Amino acid sequence: xxxxxxxxxxxxxxxxxxxxxxxxxxxxxxxxxxxxxxxxxxxxxxxxxxxxxxxxxxxxxxxxxxxxxxxxxxxxxxxxxxxxxxxxxxxxxxxxxxxxxxxxxxxxxxxxxxxxxxxxxxxxxxxxxxxxxxxxxxxxxxxxxxxxxxxxxxxxxxxxxxxxxxxxxxxxxxxxxxxxxxxxxxxxxxxxxxxxxxxxxxxx
Amino acid sequence: xxxxxxxxxxxxxxxxxxxxxxxxxxxxxxxxxxxxxxxxxxxxxxxxxxxxxxxxxxxxxxxxxxxxxxxxxxxxxxxxxxxxxxxxxxxxxxxxxxxxxxxxxxxxxxxxxxxxxxxxxxxxxxxxxxxxxxxxxxxxxxxxxxxxxxxxxxxxxxxxxxxxxxxxxxxxxxxxxxxxxxxxxxxxxxxxxxxxxxxxxxxxxxxxxxxxxxxxxxxxxxxxxxxxxxxxxxxxxxxxxxxxxxxxxxxxxxxxxxxxxxxxxxxxxxxxxxxxxxxxxxxxxxxxxxxxxxxxxxxxxxxxxxxxxxxxxxxxxxxxxxxxxxxxxxxxxxxxxxxxxxxxxxxxxxxxxxxxxxxxxxxxxxxxxxxxxxxxxxxxxxxxxxxxxxxxxxxxxxxxxxxxxxxxxxxxxxxxxxxxxxxxxxxxxxxxxxxxxxxxxxxxxxxxxxxxxxxxxxxxxxxxxxxxxxx
Ligand code: SF4
Numbered sequence: 219x220x221x222x223x224x225x226x227x228x229x230x231x232x233x234x235x236x237x238x239x240x241x242x243x244x245x246x247x248x249x250x251x252x253x254x255x256x257x258x259x260x261x262x263x264x265x266x267x268x269x270x271x272x273x274x275x276x277x278x279x280x281x282x283x284x285x286x287x288x289x290x291x292x293x294x295x296x297x298x299x300x301x302x303x304x305x306x307x308x309x310x311x312x313x314x315x316x317x318x319x320x321x322x323x324x325x326x327x328x329x330x331x332x333x334x335x336x337x338x339x340x341x342x343x344x345x346x347x348x349x350x351x352x353x354x355x356x357x358x359x360x361x362x363x364x365x366x367x368x369x370x371x372x373x374x375x376x377x378x379x380x381x382x383x384x385x386x387x388x389x390x391x392x393x394x395x396x397x398x399x400x401x402x403x404x405x406x407x408x409x410x411x412x413x414x415x416x417x418x419x420x421x422x
Numbered sequence: 423x424x425x426x427x428x429x430x431x432x433x434x435x436x437x438x439x440x441x442x443x444x445x446x447x448x449x450x451x452x453x454x455x456x457x458x459x460x461x462x463x464x465x466x467x468x469x470x471x472x473x474x475x476x477x478x479x480x481x482x483x484x485x486x487x488x489x490x491x492x493x494x495x496x497x498x499x500x501x502x503x504x505x506x507x508x509x510x511x512x513x514x515x516x517x518x519x520x521x522x523x524x525x526x527x528x529x530x531x532x533x534x535x536x537x538x539x540x541x542x543x544x545x546x547x548x549x550x551x552x553x554x555x556x557x558x559x560x561x562x563x564x565x566x567x568x569x570x571x572x573x574x575x576x577x578x579x580x581x582x583x584x585x586x587x588x589x590x591x592x593x594x595x596x597x598x599x600x601x602x603x604x605x606x607x608x609x610x611x612x613x614x615x616x617x618x619x620x621x622x623x624x625x626x627x628x629x630x631x632x633x634x635x636x637x638x639x640x641x642x643x644x645x646x647x648x649x650x651x652x653x654x655x656x657x658x659x660x661x662x663x664x665x666x667x668x669x670x671x672x673x674x675x676x677x678x679x680x681x682x683x684x685x686x687x688x689x690x691x692x693x694x695x696x697x698x699x700x701x702x703x704x705x706x707x708x709x710x711x712x713x714x715x716x717x718x719x720x721x722x723x724x725x726x727x728x729x730x731x732x733x734x735x736x737x738x739x740x741x742x743x744x745x746x747x748x749x750x751x752x753x754x755x756x757x758x759x760x761x762x763x764x765x766x767x768x769x770x771x772x773x774x775x776x777x778x779x780x781x782x783x784x785x786x787x788x789x790x791x792x793x794x795x796x797x798x799x800x801x802x803x804x805x806x807x808x809x810x811x812x813x814x815x816x817x818x819x820x821x822x823x824x825x826x827x828x829x830x831x832x833x834x835x836x837x838x839x840x841x842x843x844x845x846x847x848x849x850x851x852x853x854x855x856x857x858x859x860x861x862x863x864x865x866x867x868x869x870x871x872x873x874x875x876x877x878x879x880x881x882x883x884x885x886x887x888x889x890x891x892x893x
Pocket of ligand 1: 554828829
């Protein structure tokens with residue numbers, strides 16, 4: 219997986235709360251294999267009308283934000299279903315960081331596994347950032363993961379991320395390789411567990 | 423040594439911890455892993471690494487999300503959907519994993535099948551690539567939904583790295599009124615703490631109203647934990663739990679069952695255990711609840727009116743309400759009982775167990791539905807039980823369609839969709855925009871309340887309809 223350290227890019231405001239994974243990637247696209255390019259259907263049903271025409275009002279459809287690599291969203295971004303394909307759609311579109319007051323837990327975990335940074339700020343800070351880029355779309359935003367800061371114009375905000383996710387994003391770690399190095403510990407656990415929870419095995 | 427008090431969740435966590443990293447992440451052992459058609463991303467990832475499922479005996483496949491609910495004896499007409507079901511069959515065969523497939527009599531929705539088969543037990547850690555895995559917590563189980571990369575990790579290692587969530591206790595004391603279901607309790611909780619209220623937390627439901635719930639009711643409650651943002655939800659195991667498990671196909675038998683009950687009886691939170699957050703609700707104050715908007719916390723008692731954005735002082739909230747009412751085609755301040763519906767759906771992992779079907783049938787018996795509707799039982803076994811009890815006749819006589827089991831209209835990916843612009847009273851869990859189909863409008867409520875809406879043609883209070891009926 220790609221790691222994330224620092225990014226300076228255009229940021230698109232999308233300030234509605236509760237943009238859930240059904241809105242990020244409608245269920246009918248879940249059949250698509252990833253190589254079909256899920257970025258093309260990111261936010262499909264809020265970005266296009268029923269005939270597939272782009273809605274001019276949707277921020278990502280505006281020329282200034284079409285190539286944004288940062289999203290500034292409202293609270294509870296990515297709540298709802300566990301579909302990791304929602305993260306694929308965000309990432310494949312080209313977005314590398316989502317800033318919001320809060321995220322769906324599973325969405326945030328899935329993001330880490332795919333190199334997408336979810337940066338949590340306060341409601342007021344998210345609103346301020348969204349307003350700043352809405353007023354001047356050409357104003358680039360810089361996100362620094364190591365420092366946990368977001369800089370926009372002459373303002374710098376700090377953001378929250380749990381140390382586990384931070385570690386993994388900075389290093390671009392692959393969990394499976396790491397887990398393999400715990401082989402012996404897993405064996406020891408299972409040995410002891412057979413004694414302490416004999417009923418946990420499959421009953422037949 | 424001083425005895426430190428532990429919550430149910432602490433006990434579940436520590437009995438699964440294999441190792442802990444410096445940054446706080448713990449490697450946990452996974453007791454059961456359920457896969458469904460949507461798990462194909464996870465299987466592709468392991469195939470790309472040239473790997474196989476590490477513990478096929480602890481992995482179970484269930485065909486539910488894409489399966490047709492009609493004409494099961496024929497080939498699936500839509501080639502893309504057929505391919506999803508076929509892929510699951512192939513991946514489970516290739517890896518020696520048991521599959522409750524399309525034509526298996528045990529087939530059903532994964533969160534109904536696990537408990538029904540005795541695969542879900544207290545004290546276990548269960549994962550599945552589906553957010554409503556929280557359902558299994560009803561048994562005192564640490565159960566949560568994971569994404570495709572985590573599915574791949576579990577398939578390859580039978581373990582998972584997790585950061586320990588915070589602990590939250592939601593206590594509901596008192597007695598619920600007649601006609602109040604677990605769904606009403608759950609929606610009342612979500613409305614109270616909001617759709618992201620339990621983010622980062624493991625929820626334990628406690629209190630006399632929770633203890634009084636059947637396993638079916640507890641499953642509904644825990645199912646909806648994710649709609650409050652919770653990582654998982656659980657109820658401490660007790661005599662109700664043990665009685666439900668006893669004799670199920672995959673449950674421990676004989677002496678092993680006795681030993682298990684002894685161990686499970688030690689799982690409940692210690693009396694003085696501390697939680698990071700406490701919330702409490704009065705069961706007696708809960709009325710039948712319906713949703714009016716586009717997230718599950720847009721929930722109000724049936725005798726209330728839709729909100730009016732003009733009365734909101736917070737501009738962001740007002741704009742949210744305007745947008746939600748607009749999508750739902752509901753006038754500000756409109757009485758909820760004036761909202762006319764176009765169809766009903768009784769189904770999903772939230773509310774399609776036998777008790778749910780009985781509750782809906784108790785209202786529908788001898789009555790006609792004013793709108794079309796679909797009833798999809800939670801599993802094929804629930805379906806045959808309902809048929810033995812004659813419930814299918816009640817639904818059919820009321821004018822509703824009696825279908826096969828699957829996720830069906832909960833998410834619509836098998837083709838069972840609410841047409842654009844139509845309004846559906848639904849026993850499901852998500853009223854998100856477009857969830858039941860593009861432009862579809864969903865109102866969440868209990869099975870009895872859906873039945874009441876069907877009979878009335880609009881959202882309605884089920885309580886007067888229960889007069890003189892046995893429920
Ligand atoms: S019934 Fe609905 S919520 Fe439940 S597993 Fe199926 S799609 Fe998910």
